[in-house]
Amino acid sequence: MEQDRLYQDPDLADFYDVENVWSADQDCCRSLAEGCASVLDLGCGTGWLAAALAAEAERAVFGVDPAGAMLDIARARPGGDRVTWVRGDGRSVRLGRRFDLVVLTGHAFQVFLTPEDQLAALRTIAAHLAPTGRFIFDSRNPAVEEWREWTPETSAHRIDHPRFGAVDAWNDVEHNPATGVVTYGTYYRIVADGRLLSSRSRIAFPPRPQLEALIGQAGLAVDTWLGDWTGAPWTPASRDHIPLGRLLRS
Template sequence: MTSDKLYNDPELVEFYDIENGWTADSEYLKTMAASRTSILDLGCGTGLLAAAIAREGSKRVVGVDPAAAMLDIARQRPGGDRVRWVEGDGRTVRLGETFDLVLLSGHAFQVFLTRDDQLAAMKTIAAHLSPQGHFIFDSRNPRVEEWKEWTPALSERVIVHPELGDVLAWNDVRHDPDTGVVEYDTFYRIAAGGRTFAAQSKIAFPSHEDLVSMMNEAGLVVEQWLGGWDGRRFDASASEIIPIGRLARPAVQSNRAQSMTSRT
């Protein structure tokens, strides 16, 4: 994941905010963060969300991402000076502190390609949650097979780059049914001059059932499953899988509570 040019090549990173920008997930997460005093944005990318959260009152905000080129943009944006930016891998980073909210947005969780990677990322979430803290992330529902829309014919679009002008963009895609990993190409062709930028990326599509299983192993409990950033509940036809949860309560506490109940 750290070698993906889409996130590591400074010329390609310039297209990231143009293509993604401020979307429904950003608004939902900013609102969720409003009542929290400490926020960890794990996979913060160019820092658009983390900086916006940091500008709203006095909060401890940390943004972690493995891509130095994206963090360079994050540091320069308004509010970037209020965030502590850390270059690190979501599977292994340990900051030695906990947070009221740990979030991953923009389907960042899907860059973890194997079950081991995904479980490691969940353990990172658990390691940084305060006892009363909550986590939230999003992952596309594999049953919807959204990757089928990422063909050249269906994905072609024109975007406007502030310096390069009109840019023709499109994708191409390959799906491995054995691993569930989707490999997709991203192309940007500059209208003036015809220069083309290209990058190849891989993402995974873990199922809802797989996520449930890994949550248990990571010591996390999901309190609510959403199927979209409009707040709809998750079902098999939902385009998104969005868990909102917390740390599991230690078994010793649960046993003690049961013991006290049995005595009354």
């Protein structure tokens, strides 16, 4: 897993909450967290979901992310003081405790580029699940080829940023058919002074059979495959693979 300026650079990280709104994935995770005494948000980013889960009930919430700039935002947000924030790698972090629910949202699973890294992340989930706990994560369906929407022509938009003012934003993209890895650029040009902030990111698009095999190897079992965060069942045309499951019972 590579260091990504999109999340590590404080100026770029400051765009995350502006570009992303509360959506169905957070609603789904809040519903799953009902009755849970503990939740682990693995790849918590700016901590929006973790802080909300900690605020709405008396539960222990941990947020783990490798990006210090994202965690700085998480700690400063309202309710951030109720979450235990940990800077850590999803492949190797071990917190020494288990949770009723482990979530990995925002397609964060796709930063693990190889089957070996994906298996390591899944083993991290398994290592932190309580015997009756559940896990859920999302990964884009490669059959949909969503990366085709990330060209400069289709992605260009203007942002009204609270700190930078008007900002022109766009992406570009490259797909490696041999590896399935997509490399995309993120660009923000600040209108007031012309300054350009940019990053290049790499993500994987593992197919469902690969995910199924790795989930089993990690000691996990899937109860339901969802096709989106509203709860629709998975089909080959679904935009996402979303497994909802538990520890594999021997």
